[in-house]
Amino acid sequence: MAISTAVWSFALVVGLLTLTPGLDTALILRTSMLGHAHRAWGVVLGIQGGILVWGAFTSLGVTALLTASHLAYECLRWAGAAYLVWLGLRMIRDTFRTGHGSRVLDAAAPESVDSPLGGVRQGALTNLLNPKVGAFYVAVLPQFIPAGTQQLPMGLLLTLVHIVLGLLWSLVLIGCARLLHQWLRTQRAQRLLDRVTGTVITSLGLRLAVSH
Numbered sequence: 001m002a003i004s005t006a007v008w009s010f011a012l013v014v015g016l017l018t019l020t021p022g023l024d025t026a027l028i029l030r031t032s033m034l035g036h037a038h039r040a041w042g043v044v045l046g047i048q049g050g051i052l053v054w055g056a057f058t059s060l061g062v063t064a065l066l067t068a069s070h071l072a073y074e075c076l077r078w079a080g081a082a083y084l085v086w087l088g089l090r091m092i093r094d095t096f097r098t099g100h101g102s103r104v105l106d107a108a109a110p111e112s113v114d115s116p117l118g119g120v121r122q123g124a125l126t127n128l129l130n131p132k133v134g135a136f137y138v139a140v141l142p143q144f145i146p147a148g149t150q151q152l153p154m155g156l157l158l159t160l161v162h163i164v165l166g167l168l169w170s171l172v173l174i175g176c177a178r179l180l181h182q183w184l185r186t187q188r189a190q191r192l193l194d195r196v197t198g199t200v201i202t203s204l205g206l207r208l209a210v211s212h
Contacts, residue, residue: 003146003154007161010144014162017136018169023084023126023204028170030197031119032177034190040177042119044170048163049120050127055159058137059152073131077208080129084205087126091198095191130208 024047031040057063065072127133145154183189 003149006144006146006154007158010141010158011161011165013140013144015165018162018165023130023201024123024166025173026197026200027123027126028173029177030193032174033180033193035178035181036114036119037174037178038114038116039119040174041170042116042121043123044119044167044174045116046120046123046125047127047170048123048166050124050133051163051166052159053128054134054137055141055155055162056152058134058141059155059159063134063138073135076129076131076134077211080126080131081205081209083125083129084208085202086205087122088198088200088202088205091194091201095194095198132208132211 027043027047028040031043054063141155141158142151144158145151
């Protein structure tokens, strides 16, 4: 397989994956719709940073140890599930509090509503604590590394393709979300958004907990 063919083939696979609605999409849309542009881009950078880590570790063969070790995979899976359930339930809980419209997702930085660092932390945690991202890279990435090429540089190149596609799609999501920002200025609309997003995130956490 030629390098150019491998890159385009991998781009098609991860492009379809990027367009599939999931946790990343929910977090980016929710944060953007509330008008927290800096935090939204922080979430995007955190997510893409997580992908870079998974891609680099896979290229080095580190994540193969994760999938080979049942205990390591289970520990990471339960940690990720617990974090998502906590995040979703906290989001729902906060909608019943007075002055919810100005509250922030991240409990570690409640004073900073539009904090890019808070967004980076949240995006990175949701990505790095998801062992299925690592399992995906272990299963898929090696198939697109042509024989005779150095594994680490080629793996990083393919990972960067995934990151570029993710950034482009995030730009579209944030742009669309900004169009809805005016409608979401009321506390009632923000409560509805957080309850829906919190329910989605909680269900994803529970799904991760019961999956094998």
